[in-house]
Amino acid sequence: MKKILVTGASGQLGSELRVLSENYSRFVWIFADRTQVSLGDLSVLENQLDLFHADIIINCAAYTAVDKAESEEGLANTINHLAVGVLASWSASNNAKLIHVSTDYVFDGNSEVALNESAPTNPINVYGATKLLGEQLCLTTNPEAIIIRTSWVYSSFGNNFVKTMSRLMQERDSLNVVNDQIGSPTYAADLAQAIIIIINHANWHAGIYNFSNAGEISWYEFALAIQEIGGFDCVIAGIPSSSYPTPAKRPAYSLLNKEKIESTFGVEVPDYNVSLRRCMGLLKD
Template identity: 45%
Template sequence: MSKILVIGAAGQLGQCLKTVAAKRGIDEIVFPTEQEANILNKELLSQLLEREQPAFVINCAAYTAVDKAEDEVELCKAINETGALNLAEACLNAAATLIHVSTDFVFEGNEVKLLKEDDVANPINVYGQTKLDGELVLAKMLPQHYIIRTSWLYSEYANNFVKTMLKLGAERDELNIIADQVGTPTYAIDLANAIFDVIAVNNNQYGTYHYSNEGVTSWYDFATAIFAISDTTVKVNPIPGALYPTKAKRPAFSVMDKSKIKSTFNISIPYWRDSLVECIAKLKN
């Protein structure tokens, strides 16, 4: 496999890429620190790419604190839009292909239908808007790119919904979980495998793709599954999102159609609950 450079290596997906690379025997891969690969520092980026000469760059660096973004608009915009543009420019100059990770939050999510890559994106929060703006500037700057939108990412690494639920479930007798926001959880290990599959196929079918695990669930059903699989005894109450107001609005329905990535790269995608079983088993060990 060609040489790969991972930006945002310390984050959840970055750590999953490291784990999967080791498992798949991918050794031509570099995981620079945030100091070595700050996407807001153009000069640093171009020096890094010049030195490493990667064929592929995977961008996992993002501002992802959805509610906080409503207050930190400039910082969120800098990382998710300007950072993406800086990286695209560095890749263009170094003749590298960029794989950029984006989000289902680029969609409004106000109707119940599978979201396709070319459906109109209409974000309803700052985070979603900056991620969409990042996609647009990147695509305009750099023809050789793959944008992979994902959703509800979790793993054994970093902070995420699964780890939070396991912690809260052990501490409390009862939890209220939103039941009217529907999407698909994605095990970041599965996403990491899919990214490496895209690189391995290397068919130049550039553009935007959707990847999450298979299936559909609500946050309430997701939490219930986490507790059932982990043998955690806690009462879970389904509540409407209106009873748990957050600073940022969230899509009510953001289930993505994955048929494009499956057919283009011959990728098979695990069902969300099967992957959750795998993750919880690893967390228990």
Template identity: 50%
Template sequence: MRILVTGANGQLGNEMQVLAKENPQHTYYFTDVQDLDICNKDAIWAYIAEKQIELIVNCAAYTAVDKAEDNPELARQLNCEAPKELARAAQFHGAAMIQVSTDYVFDGTAHTPYAEDCEPCPDSVYGTTKLAGEYEVINNCKQAIVIRTAWLYSTFGNNFVKTMLRLGKERDNLGVVFDQIGTPTYANDLAQAIYSIINKGIVPGIYHFSNEGVCSWYDFTVAIHRLAGITSCKVRPLHTAEYPAKANRPAYSVLDKTKIKTTFGIEIPHWEESLERCLEKL
């Protein structure tokens, strides 16, 4: 299969490149903005036609959650308009599409894990634009899958794990919010799930994927420091109100992963097990 992966320089895109070596039966086109500007409609259509793309995995997004509040138009371009055009071009050329989305499509007021059929209710520009992108992809490409994920980290780029490692070494104490609950997701595990879907065959619809288990950002930080052997930094729990941010974060964004596990036979590791694997690579 001829596969286009956009956003190839991001966390997930990089993990897709790493795992491509284990899936040599496909031909890959890994692109970032300098190779293919997905905000350029003509460029999208020309690229997909020229390379005869059969599947698009869109890992590109505007993910700066707070900055999105000040740049709603840019967030909309990348998170909604670009996926829409990718989906339209995919449909025209008989290709399939996998769109990566987010737990931020929910406002986080639930107390039990969000299933795919729960009513979305985003509470930020980022969440709103990502949800709009989901609708565009599903409405414009018959063979489309949306995968919502959460709290993504990896050995690539900037992310929460790397920041906590750095601060743990630089400071003797650190405050981290304890009243936002979710599940960290190792981007390598998500990439492996995407390859499982590709190899088993597209079953259109919305799916949820994160690692197993539940924790707060505070718990996550404590685990990062413990597994990394950082003992000199005391981590203290903060209320969200003590750490003001421009965009609202979901207080509870645990995703129910039953559908993706049963549909594609995917086994998902516990978040702490995956964190340990990531830290070993770092």
């Protein structure tokens, strides 16, 4: 049986893959957290990979604290860039498949149309810059790798926008939410399902792919959808990003075009509202 190593196993995507793995017992699944596969410590990473010796690596681990990355550039670079090079090198040398998860933050946000995989990259914050370097090193070191760019990830696991908004809407009478950053959210369970489809596909097609849910919305509109589904009685106002300054700039527009992953692997892309209802249903249980 093939062994699948999932790094970042305690995160949102890793947790969703763990749920789905129960339906795919023909694989031996290894879910490794940062103590077992340490992307932040390059001196031990290769030995850890040797220990598990997986046939497929799904790298869900990343430094994702976007604002904190501005002051912790070294650590973000180690995890998002240099460690990805080690994963790519190990997988290439050991005839293993590698799926690496990246981000819409590799773009500058100046597009006016949904971004396909060949759209020019130009990150505007440290997090995006380190993730782009990781992508580049990954494909240079192992051209047979698959990279999946995603955006605005949420889940019933971990901390995320949906859970934060749901809580705040019950605690407060009013909220301000940014209305000039456009994209589409990604239910981590849907991304996990897309990854399962790829590893079960008859053919391995290396390269970069986009995945997020269908729809084009702002964070403000996302909050309104959460309010409607949750039935929360809270006044929500849309505000410009300039009224909510953060250490790291965010792309104003980072909607991803998903046609490539749909046509290549037959992945279905659910509408964001459908997936949001599924997730919030789990949160109510």
